[in-house]
Amino acid sequence: MDGTSILKDVKRGVVSLIYLFYGQERLLLEEAVTALTQLLTPGGTGDFNYEKFDGKTSTPAQVVNAANMLPVFAEKRLVIVTDAPWFSSEKGEEEGSQKHLYLDPLIEYIGNPSPSTCLVLVAGEKVDGRSKAVKGIKKVGQVVEFTSLRGMDLNKWLDKSLRQRGKKAQSGVFDYLTLAVGNNMSALEQELEKVSLFVGSAEEITMQDVKETASVNSTLNVFNLIDAVSKKDGSAAILQLRELLRTGESDRKIFYLLVRQMRILLQIIPLKKRGVTEAQIASELGLHPYVAKKGVEQSRNFTPQELIQALEILRDVDEKVKTGRGDSLALIEGAIMRMCVKLTDK
Structure with missing residues (x-):
């Protein structure tokens, strides 16, 4: 499943028990995490049923303990792990090794996840699809790679982002921007912010506006x-x-x-x-x-x-x-x- 499909599911209230998010397009990934947070924990990061871990400093056992806790006055808890290092080939587990024992609590949890918790594991740009943990998540949840949007999908995203700023774009503006900047959505978001500030109160962004503000290649x-x-x-x-x-x-x-x-x-x-x-x-x-x-x-x-x-x-x-x-x-x-x-x- 891709990043845009996840966002559509969340909007419909369809949530999996476990997500493994990874990929180069971090802006789209963060949008998915934010959508899940807004849906499951209306109180945001201060909600009783929200818990966040840094994968660099936390252990799988600590994450599993949090995921097994029952929600307070709600149907679900949301547990998020950022920078989870447990799914790349370098961290892949081997039978009988210390790595395997270290990941054992997480692998056991994946085999029998709590029905009252949504566990979101955010990894790096790549994961090892051969690992037991990744294979297990695919069976009970979703493994989602976030790649940059392209073509009409990217233009629709740009249009939505611009309209949130109260602006609209002249025909051809988005094609020019994606050629000038590429399809890195974080860079494109910065260019939209820059040109929006440049035009001030004007509602329409013209090709000339973008040519004057965009960093071109x-x-x-x-x-x-x-x-x-x-x-x-x-x-x-x-x-x-x-x-x-x-x-x-x-x-x-x-x-x-x-x-x-x-x-x-x-x-x-x-x-x-x-x-x-x-x-x-x-x-x-x-x-x-x-x-x-x-x-x-x-x-x-x-x-x-x-x-x-x-x-x-x-x-x-x-x-x-x-x-x-x-x-x-x-x-x-x-x-x-x-x-x-x-x-x-x-």
């Missing part, structure tokens, strides 16, 4: 470089290249991003002639929606012949760099200037 910045090339503006293209270098990107990474985008544009042109939609282009070429959108826009400024010429120029640079026949950055700058001049010869 090199994939986005290379679009500006290609825009300058498409306009045959060599000076602006070199300035964009140097701006990318100033932010810490390597010249070789910029080079390969430039090659990749030129190849994408060459693929987009025939698809456009066939009447393929922007969404279909993204799907067929396996592109992020914003990359497809930007590619469609940029492809209007090139002919297939120009893109082939550009790729030939870039291939020449790659060969020279790999054979030690010139400085990488100087060759890339020279190629950009050649592209801006040579591409005018149709």
